[in-house]
Amino acid sequence: MTELTYPPPRYLGEGGEVNAAFRSADTEPELSSGTGNKTHYLATGESTGGEFGLYKVELGPRSPGPSTHFHRAISESFYILSGEMQLFDGERWITGRQGDFLYVPVGGLHAFKNTSDDPVSMLLLFSPGAPREDYFERVAEMTRRGGQELEEFRVRHDSFFVDE
Template sequence: MSYPERLDYPEARYHGDRGEVNAVFRRADRPPDISSPGGSTHYLATHESTGGEFGLYRVELGARSAGARTHFHRAMSESFYILSGELELYDGERWVTGRAGDFLYVPAGGLHAFRNASAEPMSMLMLFSPGAPREEYFERVAEVARRGGEELRRFRVRHDSYFLEDL
């Protein structure tokens, strides 16, 4: 295989001569940042910790967990990588069953939804790019959803989540 002489890499953002010691390590046995009866979320890399480059979360959903209804994001893409179990993923046209090793990429504006319809728990990685401050969304969405109405719609829009039911 031949490669072009000039490759289109992003502009350099680090301009030092020797590199820096700035890596961040997170142990696998660290407890989740959010836990509920329906699952848990681990903040692996947040908007803050990556300088807004991306957000990476490990999400564990219990059996028959609702997930999220059909929505899209205007400012970021969202990706799903299944670690274990099964997850029903809506790709804007149809529902597909994702299993360990399966991946779904949703560009900005792409309709998508997900749910655990199986009788077993599942685990996945969710990647947002560029990184957005999603932690408040994860921490408060259930509480705000219980109240519903205009408050829920405003909360979703504040977090770049445009649900079809709100439009």
């Protein structure tokens, strides 16, 4: 029999704690745009003690996503809940559909976009948890500003673009 290995214990109490966090499905998204894009902060890096960040992202029809980039400190995972979207795995574009999953390790090139005429919904998981909320809330504004300010914003948020 193969020996299973788990990380070392981090909780050393005897009886457990009451510390779960519930979020109702009818909670309004934290971010909404006029183009049908919405972002729900399901579990932020802050709320998970830095373990992970989990976000539900809804993209409206024909919504461009970020161009090819990588992260130095975090991995990113995509799980398609509904619709169809284009995922770039560093080598090729893949059509992701409901139930499809893409894991991008630290340093992995990736991009995504909705090229369809229908909305798409997905889960984004970042590990470890990072303050992505500021990135989501300000990326459109910073992109409009461009230049050195945009570059500094991206670096501060561990986003390194390669095809611009």
